Amino acid sequence: MINSDEIGAIAALFRATGGTDYGVALDALIRTVAAFDMSCIFGFSASCAPILIHDGYSETVDRGALRSYLRGAYQLDPFYSASIVEASEGLWRMRDLAPDAYYDTKFASSREVHPCISDQAGTLVEEIGFIIALPDGQGATYSLMRNRGGALFNETEFAKLQHLLPIVAASLRSHWRFAHQIDAPSPSTPSSDEVFHLAFGEVLTPAQCGVTKLILRGHSSVSIAENLGIAEGTVKLHRYNIYRRLEISSQAELFQRFIDYLAR
Structure with missing residues (x-):
């Protein structure tokens, strides 16, 4: 009451x-x-x-x-x-x-x-x-x-x-x-996918950018596989190649790369 x-x-x-x-x-x-x-x-x-x-x-x-x-x-x-x-x-x-x-x-x-x-x-x-x-x-x-x-x-x-x-x-x-109320978005406002592409797209493939986004959001390899409809082994291969291309060795470094991009 x-x-x-x-x-x-x-x-x-x-x-x-x-x-x-x-x-x-x-x-x-x-x-x-x-x-x-x-x-x-x-x-x-x-x-x-x-x-x-x-x-x-x-x-x-x-x-x-x-x-x-x-x-x-x-x-x-x-x-x-x-x-x-x-x-x-x-x-x-x-x-x-x-x-x-x-x-x-x-x-x-x-x-x-x-x-x-x-x-x-x-x-x-x-x-x-x-x-x-x-x-x-x-x-x-x-x-x-x-x-x-x-x-x-x-x-x-x-x-x-x-x-x-x-x-x-x-x-x-x-x-x-x-x-x-939000009116029509500004043409200069990047979409969700564009933010990750701008941050990593010069180095990573579109598929790797998609995996990167899910890693950063807190999905495990199993969860990423379920979300993307691919095998867990494929996710682990993507993760290995993402780290290799970015010349990093951990999720913490991946997170920092994203934050450094946002801070620019």
């Missing part, structure tokens, strides 16, 4: 829709049922860089990480992939969206590129997010984060947050329409 605090927060949220205080009002509503340390809202499209709708982590985040994220590192974020192609609208735990080897990647703990990681790498104990469908195949993620040292979102909190999904979805779609 909705209590008086939630009713007041819902009213404030809809008053703020379309304005600069929308994210703050949404955070205030969520805090009536569950505490969190940081938040953010990104609008995602397959053909454009993300739009930062709400920045609820400025006090602890390196601005360089946000620049790298917006230039292309967002494509390694499971919430990006889920927002535009994979997951149903709803509330999701990061661990339920992430590829099988995601937490072995540098992206999951790197404050160089992940704007939701605070000054000490690996300080998040959990990230959950509302995934909201937007018009024209676009999507948004409203992420809630707790820092290490705190507790995971428990099942009671998660259930209470799920009950707020219709309100979060309706308000976010209205806010998007009034304040952040």
Whole structure:
């Protein structure tokens, strides 16, 4: 049952829709049922860089990480992939969206590129997010984060947050329409595949670029094989040839090559 605090927060949220205080009002509503340390809202499209709708982590985040994220590192974020192609609208735990080897990647703990990681790498104990469908195949993620040292979102909190999904979805779609609608993408804005081609295409073949993208997103060789419909041995051969052509010897070096490209 909705209590008086939630009713007041819902009213404030809809008053703020379309304005600069929308994210703050949404955070205030969520805090009536569950505490969190940081938040953010990104609008995602397959053909454009993300739009930062709400920045609820400025006090602890390196601005360089946000620049790298917006230039292309967002494509390694499971919430990006889920927002535009994979997951149903709803509330999701990061661990339920992430590829099988995601937490072995540098992206999951790197404050160089992940704007939701605070000054000490690996300080998040959990990230959950509302995934909201937007018009024209676009999507948004409203992420809630707790820092290490705190507790995971428990099942009671998660259930209470799920009950707020219709309100979060309706308000976010209205806010998007009034304040952040993406028009036709700029011809200079690279697509997802183009980012990886620009970063590696002078050295790697298109097939190798496709494998590289999945490696960086946190897929194991088995998962890459399943995604591409090829044998696991073929994936391992691609990985060997990718490392040889780039003159590197590890996934960490591959990640750094991508980050160095984004930083240029």
